[in-house]
Amino acid sequence: MKRGDIVRTLKGFPPVVWMLILIICIFSFTGTNFYSVNNLLNIVRQASPYLILAMGETLAILVGGIDLSVGYVMGFCGVAVAMLMNMGLPFYVAILIALVIGAFCGFINGLFVGKFKLPYFIVTYGTGNMVYGLGSIITGGVSQPALDRGFRFIADGTLLGIPVVFFLALIVFLLMKLLIKKTPFGRNLYGLGGNRESLFLSGVNVVKAEIMVFTVTGLLAAIAGVIFAARSASGHPGFGIGWEFDAVAATIIGGNSFSEGKGSINKTVLGVIFIQILRIGLNISGVAPQAQSFLIGFIVVIAISIDVIIQRRK
Amino acid sequence: MSEIIRLEHIWKRFTGVTALSDVSVSFSSGEVHALVGENGAGKSTLIKVLLGAYQPTEGRIFYEGKETVIESPRKGSELGIEGVHQELMLVPYLSVSQNIFLNREIRKGKIFDVKEMNRRSQELLHDFSIDIDVTKPVKQYSASIWKMIDIARVINQNPKVIIFDEPTAILSEREVDSLFSSIRRLKEKGIAIIYISHRLNEIGEIADKVTVLRDGHHIGTLPASELCNDDIVKMMVGRDVSQYYSRSRVERGEELIRLDSLELKKGQHDISLSVHKGEIVGLAGLVGAGRTEVAEAILGINPILKGSITYKGKPFHPASPSQSIKKGIYLVPENRKYQGLILRFTVANNIALSVFSRWAKFFYKGKKEATVAENAIRKLSIKTPSSKQLVNNLSGGNQQKVVIAKALETSAEFLIFDEPSVGVDVGAKEEIHNHMDSFVVAGGGILMISSDLPEVVGMCDRVYVMYEGRIVKELKGDEVTDNNIAEYMLGSKVAEAGI
Ligand SMILES: Nc1ncnc2c1ncn2[C@@H]1O[C@H](COP(=O)(O)OP(=O)(O)OP(=O)(O)O)[C@@H](O)[C@H]1O
Ligand SMILES: [Mg+2]
Numbered sequence: 001m002k003r004g005d006i007v008r009t010l011k012g013f014p015p016v017v018w019m020l021i022l023i024i025c026i027f028s029f030t031g032t033n034f035y036s037v038n039n040l041l042n043i044v045r046q047a048s049p050y051l052i053l054a055m056g057e058t059l060a061i062l063v064g065g066i067d068l069s070v071g072y073v074m075g076f077c078g079v080a081v082a083m084l085m086n087m088g089l090p091f092y093v094a095i096l097i098a099l100v101i102g103a104f105c106g107f108i109n110g111l112f113v114g115k116f117k118l119p120y121f122i123v124t125y126g127t128g129n130m131v132y133g134l135g136s137i138i139t140g141g142v143s144q145p146a147l148d149r150g151f152r153f154i155a156d157g158t159l160l161g162i163p164v165v166f167f168l169a170l171i172v173f174l175l176m177k178l179l180i181k182k183t184p185f186g187r188n189l190y191g192l193g194g195n196r197e198s199l200f201l202s203g204v205n206v207v208k209a210e211i212m213v214f215t216v217t218g219l220l221a222a223i224a225g226v227i228f229a230a231r232s233a234s235g236h237p238g239f240g241i242g243w244e245f246d247a248v249a250a251t252i253i254g255g256n257s258f259s260e261g262k263g264s265i266n267k268t269v270l271g272v273i274f275i276q277i278l279r280i281g282l283n284i285s286g287v288a289p290q291a292q293s294f295l296i297g298f299i300v301v302i303a304i305s306i307d308v309i310i311q312r313r314k
Numbered sequence: 315m316s317e318i319i320r321l322e323h324i325w326k327r328f329t330g331v332t333a334l335s336d337v338s339v340s341f342s343s344g345e346v347h348a349l350v351g352e353n354g355a356g357k358s359t360l361i362k363v364l365l366g367a368y369q370p371t372e373g374r375i376f377y378e379g380k381e382t383v384i385e386s387p388r389k390g391s392e393l394g395i396e397g398v399h400q401e402l403m404l405v406p407y408l409s410v411s412q413n414i415f416l417n418r419e420i421r422k423g424k425i426f427d428v429k430e431m432n433r434r435s436q437e438l439l440h441d442f443s444i445d446i447d448v449t450k451p452v453k454q455y456s457a458s459i460w461k462m463i464d465i466a467r468v469i470n471q472n473p474k475v476i477i478f479d480e481p482t483a484i485l486s487e488r489e490v491d492s493l494f495s496s497i498r499r500l501k502e503k504g505i506a507i508i509y510i511s512h513r514l515n516e517i518g519e520i521a522d523k524v525t526v527l528r529d530g531h532h533i534g535t536l537p538a539s540e541l542c543n544d545d546i547v548k549m550m551v552g553r554d555v556s557q558y559y560s561r562s563r564v565e566r567g568e569e570l571i572r573l574d575s576l577e578l579k580k581g582q583h584d585i586s587l588s589v590h591k592g593e594i595v596g597l598a599g600l601v602g603a604g605r606t607e608v609a610e611a612i613l614g615i616n617p618i619l620k621g622s623i624t625y626k627g628k629p630f631h632p633a634s635p636s637q638s639i640k641k642g643i644y645l646v647p648e649n650r651k652y653q654g655l656i657l658r659f660t661v662a663n664n665i666a667l668s669v670f671s672r673w674a675k676f677f678y679k680g681k682k683e684a685t686v687a688e689n690a691i692r693k694l695s696i697k698t699p700s701s702k703q704l705v706n707n708l709s710g711g712n713q714q715k716v717v718i719a720k721a722l723e724t725s726a727e728f729l730i731f732d733e734p735s736v737g738v739d740v741g742a743k744e745e746i747h748n749h750m751d752s753f754v755v756a757g758g759g760i761l762m763i764s765s766d767l768p769e770v771v772g773m774c775d776r777v778y779v780m781y782e783g784r785i786v787k788e789l790k791g792d793e794v795t796d797n798n799i800a801e802y803m804l805g806s807k808v809a810e811a812g813i
Pocket of ligand 1: 328329331332333351352353354355356357358359360400697698706707708709710711712737739
């Protein structure tokens, strides 16, 4: 490689990479145990459900929409899996049913935004709240224990010393890559965001395509919910509240755009890693929780501004 | 006539493409200066350099005698250089008058004077005999009205230089006439006009000077009076091109599609037409006469209130483009940017757009896509460094070829072309027409909507003329002439015959 090439490659990195390097450098000074194995495992464990949820959100954003229901759907699916196991179903059957429930919630979102052309914001906000309400009614607001041994293995188990959740996130990521890169689903995904009219006139059933996208988003939210329930050994309808915004934030910080069907889930991965490291880094650096919240908000805004300014320069 | 802009040794390189190589040319006030060249010759690139949308890789620009860097379109605008772009550039959901006054709103104190802006917009458009509701979003108007709105917007800014990049490509004759009289008025006011068009007859009519580009090189600049069309074509292409339309003799086959008294709008139920295998049938009419609506009804985009369609002998109820395409009916839409292409997709992705889901239920066939695209690129001589280039980076005419390639890939039997040769050069137009011809020779049928009368006359076996939402006349054989079409199209014969 020539020197010019190296410089060009470095410049080609999305800004989030630089910011990531920056915060890692800072935390290696401020946080005493930043590089400890324990800490890394911690990052991985926490990031897995978050990453899966954010990848789903990215799909909704790539088609030019947003999905505000993912956090609630996640919570509800956690409740569902816990309650089903408590009813005596084997854990894998319970998981399967929970995934179907999540996909169904996504399907409903897709139906309303795709077929009836209602605004994304309203539809997904509405279904999210409905799901939350439903969860609160059936649980009476009490968290549901999920103590099945097989089920807990998802959260606690390791393979070759690496947490199982890491492999789960990796598998979901690879499957999503396959779906996006190698199937008509992906082509339609970018087509919907790029120019829906052209896609429609080219003979693609755009309503069906959009329903598919939201169904996958719902499914991913369900997977995140199941993992989270396993980690906390319980399900509660409020578990995912606010996660939808974290998911949107990760998508955008990673460098995806709200318009034009630009972006990819790779960028979302970077966004998730960034936010997760930021959180844990602040934690082990001993920053008080209130100040953490402020700092995360502040850094996110700064990060996005830098990104936008750099994009405009180009 | 004084020189206002001079370009000296301008180069513009993109990755893999040199769009302009060493172009030096100057433009004067009170002069219409035509810029011609094949698709991808560098015309649009040149004017984007003038407008400040692109920076030249090398070279200098002198404006009113002073060396100037036009670093942004804003700077260009401040200098008094405005352009009507080749592609439609309006904001779809803003109203007509909001578009015309975008960023130049008239204010009364701090607030917008909406009334005054509406009045002025109406006035500006009235000069082009367009009387539309200027408070409605532009989205609901046709491509040609968009163009006229864009032109009105530019004129409203009182620039010193106006650049028109293929303004007439989607305009019908009447609108071209009113555009030309307005260009003449502008010229008298001492404004410099740069005019790009693939319609050579127009150049003879309106231009004072002609500059020819070929593959980014400046071939020459000559007074228009010294050039005839054939000379220009030869300079552009470097070879002779037949400017005549040629059709193969084809036996008219069985009936492919028939529309019986369709009613698309309340009270207008006169849409009856048929297309047979082996036929190219024209649908002529002024902009707004309802031609595109007919096409969209056949595709199942617009509802049909009454009447029936028979396709291949069976009743056909269009429901959506995807269903129509499955039956072998395909539309080449008029607005390539908004309806035909996904600009952020590659050439190959776009060409495969209508067919990829048929190839693959689950796994996407990337290799097949590339092969198909490369064949199409060769077949239609699409100028692109590779099939992986983003369509957004192709020149306008080459984008249009991608839209045509996409249609030919669908293996449809009945194609509807809405303005098929918008913005393509003479050579490419000939190629597109040849493809249409072979399509019907192979047993297909074509319904062609076009505002280019010579194209309609040259290509069509029969022509239906629409006037105010109805089909008022079917012309066959020798009756298909410019004059006949024009008379029915404008409605003069219609009143007379009491249709
Ligand atoms: N942004 C870009 N990136 C890469 N290549 C480009 C870009 N813009 C233009 N080109 C290339 O530069 C060449 C000249 O393009 P240009 O748009 O100026 O052609 P044109 O003369 O206007 O053609 P047309 O008659 O089809 O509009 C083409 O080969 C085109 O593909
Ligand atoms: Mg051009």
